[in-house]
Amino acid sequence: MLSKLALNNKTPATRRMVADMTVRSLSSQKPQTTSKEAILAKKSLLTQESGVHQTMKTSKTWRNKPLFRRQGDVRFKTGMEAANLLVREALRRDSHEQEYIDTLKATLHCLSPIFDRNPKYAFVAKTLIEPERFLQFRVAWVDDMGVNRLNRGWRVQYSSALGPYSGSLHFGNDLTHSVVRALGFDQVFSNALTGFPHGSAVGGADFNPMDKSESELMRFCQSYMTELAKYIGPDQDIPWMGTGVGKEEVGYLFGQYKRIIGKMPANFLESSQIENAPGFGIAHFGECILQDKGDSLKGKRCLIIGAGKVARSAAEKIIQYGGIPITFSDASGHVYEPDGITEGKLATINHIKNDRGALLGRYIMSSTTAQFNQPEDLLDIPCDVVIPCGSRNELDEDAVNRLADNGCKLVLEGGAGCVATGARKILKNRGVLYGPHTMTLSGPAIVHSLLYPNGGGGGANDDDLKAEVARIYQEVKGTASEFNCRGDLFAGANIAGFLRIANKMVQHGAV
DSSP: OHHHHHHHOOOHHHHHHHHHHHHHHHHHHHHHHHHHHHHHHHSOHHHHHHTOSOOHHHHHHHHTSOSBOTTSOBOOSSHHHHHHHHHHHHHHHHTTOHHHHHHHHHHHHHHHHHHHHOTHHHHHHHHHTSOSEEEEEEEEEEOTTSOEEEEEEEEEEEEOSSSSEEEEEEEOTTOOHHHHHHHHHHHHHHHHHTTSSOOEEEEEESOOGGGSOHHHHHHHHHHHHHHHTTSOBTTTEEEEOBTTBOHHHHHHHHHHHHHHHTSOOOOOSOOHHHHHHHHHHHHHHHHHHHHHTTOOSTTOEEEEEOOSHHHHHHHHHHHHTTOEEOEEEETTEEEEOTTOOOHHHHHHHHHHHTSTTOOGGGGGGTOSSOEESOSSSGGGSOOSEEEEOSSTTOBOHHHHHHHHHTTOOEEEOSSTTOBOHHHHHHHHHTTOEEEOHHHHTOHHHHHHHHHSGGGTOSOOOHHHHHHHHHHHHHHHHHHHHHTTOTTOHHHHHHHHHHHHHHHHHHHHOOO
């Protein structure tokens, strides 16, 4: 209205007033455009690709669809309600698999902000929680006494949306159907987080290799691979080392695989670099987390729970960073070096543990400073960093409270689910930094992708692993901030991994 009047009014004063108002209007619009561009620039590439910010019309369309149609349509209004519905459905089907249910519940609750922004992703999650294929088979073998022995073997091929199934093999008495499924579900997000073309799979057997002879181990591995060979290959399923499955086991497995297929394939199973990748990756992530807070591993006293290959390779890299590993533990108890474990002492421990079935207690015969099972509880030792590399739920609420009281600054998971769900909340409340297994155990997928041409590269070294770890950490950190859970790396890792795989699943349709 004012513009029309001004055009009809020919006085110079009015014309100057209109000109001034136009200039002010243009100048006020310019910062708004810049601000919008700045907001877009701050978004991660992952989120721009994923399209989680939907229009109200699109959101309403998906929210009106029933998530389940069994015994009446079931809809949801909020992201957390969708997550709880998915957990309830899993409980209906598999209530006896406690490890799997715990893993699923913790992960889906992290994903609830995505379901809030775009309800479509709740329907993708409904598909994702069910593995594409779950293999269970009998492993028959003969021991040195001539007695027929039986074990159960598994391979859960969870998702091939991003590439061939890929994941670890584990041998151990505590392996069950539920544990394998939980590990496979975790592997989905860990592999997707790397950005490389890896699907997800996990397998193994309820077989303890530590108390077996070399010939018994060979016969078991050959029997296990005889069945597994039908379902694996460099373009189909890529197993790699895990708990209880080292270079020796992988050598027997690959030898039998080669004999069955009748030709000499590329040895996609074996690599010394993959053997060290989990431990090195854990240390690299720890350095990234501390550097982000203006600190580093240098001079930090690191309490390591476990004495397997992952724990020892993590200690090796920590020493290179200037950190001070002070403990290891196994079934015999724990050893504590008050002044730290040096490279020479670590070499002695490696020599002991590389001897099949040997226990850590032998180390005290080689050291005049080591304390064995003193103090009685490992967690009573003051430390700056804790790296649990043992069983699931090894650190519960009481354990993390004690660690925080003793001045612990960082907990890095060296095994899947070592920190219980309730303990994660306490770590956050007590201000203790936390590196979740979804992120810290992505090392094998990174190294395998760099080593083999079908994974995106032809070689790998520790500098390559370190660079990829830094990239992944920044992505996880940025994703956590974007979804209003700043500093929560567990949520950030799960969200980032889910978005990458979910967008590919949407393209594939209902398969």
